[in-house]
Amino acid sequence: MKNLIVISSIVFFSMTACKKAESHPLAQKEIYAIDSINITDTIKITDSLSLIYSSNELYLPFIQNPDLLNSIYFRSEDSYHFSKSELKISVEKDMLKHYDELNKLYKLKRLNGLWVYKNQMQMKFLQYQYMHIQYTDIHNEGDKIKQCIYKDKMFDLKNNKEMALGDITNISTNQLLALLKKNMYKVFFNMAGDVRINEFDEKIFKMNGLREIPNTNNFYFDTKGLYFHYNPYEILSSSSVDFVIPISWEQLEGTLNSEFKQRMNIPKSN
Incomplete structure (x- = not known):
């Protein structure tokens, strides 16, 4: 088993232009510190069956509202537990869940090949207190089935909610x-x-x-x-x-x- 855990951080800058008629003509700079938790693991289940698990999870310390966080981390099974350490534990639980499921399938069906499970969160837009996160889930089940699912969510940081049309x-x-x-x-x-x-x-x-x-x-x-x-x-x-x-x-x-x-x-x- 090869396990790689990387916790990285970036600073996201966005410019909010003010209207001419307003009393503050200069642009307002929005600064957001964003961390990410990256876990990649290769697990050999048998000589003929291996699992690659990869996860990229954003950590957003500038968001504190619990309901908004619950909407952002809707894939997590640990509701309302979204500190950096708790997110890392949640990702590791998900990895072990995939391992257990694949191990059970092997015992039933004698599977083989390389099975891949990848998920990631990407910050696509963060401006005017609106935020777009794209969630991607990739499943590659041996050489037969490859599935890629995208989910996009818009969030209103001013009103602490997930947006609807x-x-x-x-x-x-x-x-x-x-x-x-x-x-x-x-x-x-x-x-x-x-x-x-x-x-x-x-x-x-x-x-x-x-x-x-x-x-x-x-x-x-x-x-x-x-x-x-x-x-x-x-x-x-x-x-x-x-x-x-x-x-x-x-x-x-x-x-x-x-x-x-x-x-x-x-x-x-x-």
């Missing part, structure tokens, strides 16, 4: 699905400019392996717009890659919540 826009479900489908065409067919859905034959749509929009619950945003992230095979039936559909803030003009728009400094469309 309703915190960003009041667009109706039907309008949103139509907009996603239009932009999906543009991404998939690499088209520029406006797109009308009826310009495309549904047969061509299906022949290219595109599926209907399955959900709108895996989203994130940055200064340019809103993004909907779909896992392998959710949008492209024959592809093992993930798929992201962007929607610009201009496309959502008139539906954005006023407080959100103000905090994000989103300008009015011309």
